[in-house]
Amino acid sequence: LAKTTQPISMDSYEGQEVNITCSHNNIATNDYITWYQQFPSQGPRFIIQGYKTKVTNEVASLFIPADRKSSTLSLPRVSLSDTAVYYCLVGDNDMRFGAGTRLTVKP
């Protein structure tokens, strides 16, 4: 299983763009990269998923370089409600969470 490494915590301010990078040096050919968001006492919620290059949806973008050994979740213009823990997962049907990145958005 590919292991992921993320920063433990990040701080930002409302309206800023936040980029959270995840390292996954041992990613396998069949592995997808998936990001989840979790609020306290709730189950994680899917944000975005990608395999290579760039993926964008209504809430985030995911940038994946050609070697796929890292990925960056980009949250545009964060608000206070984006304060949460963000998890990067790499796998193929066997999704295991790391410690995640605790993002704190300040006013």
Added chain:
Amino acid sequence: DAGVTQSPTHLIKTRGQQVTLRCSPISGHKSVSWYQQVLGQGPQFIFQYYEKEERGRGNFPDRFSARQFPNYSSELNVNALLLGDSALYLCASSLPSGVYTGELFFGEGSRLTVL
């Protein structure tokens, strides 16, 4: 459409007791996974079931067991409870294996407190 439902939402047990947690996946989802989340940590993978068969197992002792029923619902059983089993237990469902989307749909969890 109903999401993943888990029961009970909260429960308190004493050391040595046994607990059964239940999960109903989203309609059409045939895979169910169980996670344990201790306060301040990420969810730890316990089991994955697909079509009533165990497809994956995390690093948990044999006191933890699970099963999946013909309607794809699932139960997680924990025997001989320890204080360290106190956690939020999360169930997630996903589309059938072979139709991989990487998207797990989580329930709100069952919070177990062991005294």
